[in-house]
Amino acid sequence: MKYLNILLIFFIVIIGCVVSLKSPIKSKIDVPRLNNQQVRYPSDETWSEVDTFLEEAIENGTFPGCVALVGNQKGVLYASAKGSFTYGIGTPINDFKVPPMELSTLFDMASCSKVTACTTSVAQFYQRGELNLDSPITDFLGLEFGVNGKSGISVRNCLLHNSGFYPDPNPFWNTAEFNCPATEEYYPPMEFTCQSQIYQSILNQSLMNPIGSTYVYSDLNFMTLMYVVGNLAKQFNYITADQLTPGCDNGAPENAQCYYEAYVRHYVFNALNLNVTNYLPPQYLAPQCAPTENDTVYMHTTIQGVVSDGNAYALGGISGHAGVFSNVEEMWIFMYSLMFAEANSQYLNSTTVQYFTTEYNHTQSSRALGWNTNDPSVFDEGWGLACGTLSAKTWMHLGYTGTMLCGDPERELIVILLTNRVYPDPSNIKIENVRKPFSTLVQQVYDSIIN
Template sequence: MKYLNVLLIFIIVIVIGCVSSLKSPTKSKIDVPKLNNQEVRYPSSDSWSEVDAFLDEAIQNGTFPGCVALVGNEKGIIYASAKGGFTYGVGTPTNDFKVPAMELSTLFDMASCSKVTACTTAVAQFYQRGELNLDSPITNFLGTEFGVNGKSGITVRNCLLHNSGFYPDPNPFWNTPEFNCPATENYYPPMEFTCQNQIYQSILNQSLMNSIGSTYVYSDLNFMTLMYVVGNLAKDLDYVTEDQLIPGCDNGGPENAQCYYEAYVRNYVFGALGLDSTNYLPPQYLAPQCAPTENDTVYMHTTIQGVVSDGNAYALGGISGHAGVFSNVEDMWSFMYTLMFAESNSQYLNSTTVQYFTTEYNHTQSSRALGWNTNDPTVFDEGWGLACGTLSPKTWMHLGYTGTMLCGDPDRNLVVILLTNRVYPDSTNIKIENVRKPFSTLVQQVYDSIIN
């Protein structure tokens, strides 16, 4: 009997140890002011009518068919407005050939804003917990196979700063006949994971255009790579278990780090903030609420709506570190607010970590922070041509190819968000390059006139 009791105690200790080893997402304790689904005006001024008129004009001149904009500070949302429609008067099949008006709840393909909202945040969390050294070589996570073609010295930090030496994109793109993913054989290629191993091998075998650390070149390959780093950490450190993976994603082999990445971001990045409208792979019943992107006559042969428009991310099954996240303005407000007003003891991301990842890193090379960009006018690239206008040079920001923009000004404690589908119906429309900067500048001027 004595030995039986000892055995029972031993079993209980083991079970308790196993249970305690399972990691639960840390919820943010910040109380984010919520957005009502209606136009919001700063109570003491009508000055925001200037911003309304500016956005109306951008729609009228064909910069984008519609947009959603939001401005807020520590007290809450100052201005929010949805303008225009999903298209320029042409209905979409997903919307029963109607043209829905933009709403504050409209979902947008966030494109490269995925790099910061998903991948960079995940990297920062592992860093903050002491589980990731940013100067660790990528080979620590992807194996020595990644080190071919001179890549053995690339670190996590290099990828965050876009000075890894990578070319801007894989060549050929993964959705092209030249790359020969199985799905490209179809006129309407399905978004699936059948090319997972082939793409992973492509990442391993990439060559470099510059020596490591020498030159800033904005490259999606950096965040495609970091996706596998995050996924391996999530798997190896037991943040994600196999039963949490999206069905059909895990085809076996090291490329399944993609699946663990998605599950980690779903639970620890977006889920921890209660961002219910933000994730990869929005369910198809939400497609009618997604702003359409381009009319693709080359690969998907349709007006893209409700699935990622980036061809490389599509070939990956819709999940990547560089693109694929869908979100709306309220969720992006919650995300930006959480970072802007992070507390010193936050286990989600504390104020020290946020400042580290959003501060310009190497002024002599670029305006980049770690993952994020900055609005610094004194560097050659000027933070994508000062897309955040005359907001502070310390403003941390990111843009998305589809027409999305996030700006966080730490000097003003101000968040500015502009979500558009400027790529509809043709991504060669680049009029938004003449809209982002003056929009942000106008917001700054209106805000400062009200506050001061």
């Protein structure tokens, strides 16, 4: 009887723990899906000019290949995969073959990770009333973060890039000067051995501007927000230790990075039933990843299937500013879920989406909260009007590797362009002459259809 009572108590405790955990809320939006068997929509010549434009961009060396998609509430209007992974040189992961781009090709989303993963997480905590955007970062990272004048930085400052941070950590975390353990190896492994050192680097950063005074786009903002989200995921019991990526948790408080990734995995991507969008793509998906740069300085290889951003790589592949991999099929689902969010959605409702995607301070920058906007009347013009002549209210983001997401709320139009323009050399910036005219051409074709 004694043992039965012990077992009963054990099961009650286990059940209590399970009940106390919070299950991800699945999005209930019915997203019109892409037909994977088709390469271009529709079969007529409506979008032929867009086809030609992208083909010419490949021919002039802007990027070896790309995948593009245009859609509205009714569904996908245009989707096309053009070019190939490389300029004719095979990669080791692909058995030295050169695969063609496909709609399922995975891309290193680079800074689009800031909005797909980190901003979405912050918005969810905000929507549930678990996060005040004006809370100081010290509430989450402790008073140690407040050194060097940083005590007044809020979550909102980080979302708006007016925290006062420099653009990047100095030195970069993947450099010999910073001296992460892995940098000593010729082929540095992507691991979490520098986790504590990097966390201390975040705490000890200094500022280049007074807090709130000036817009300076900085990866440090979203590196910091990663730890905020991770700590919130722990505080509100959204994630337990058994859900963390193996090998990530090397101890508190820097293990907030691990809780961040697990939260994103379960509550941001899995909640939309995304199958391949995530940090740390499994090895079997590496051949489906478009290669990025041919790194002759740090990784000493053609980067494929792992994050190309050096700071994110030193972090183990997980960061608030970079590291997410996805394809056009699943970015369409993500963008659609935001564009057509319902008023009562527990994933992100329409009010929250509008708040985070609306330009916040017109006198300072085109930035919304996390997202940027396509506003031509602000000095930075939303990264030089990368979304072309789509409306000024278009919420958007770019990625260093050659990715772009545009959502025009006036037209209710979604435009996605994914490229690996950094292959083989990231100094190739021809894409700066492609994004704007591509988006403008899409707008013109779409308006001609609607009108």
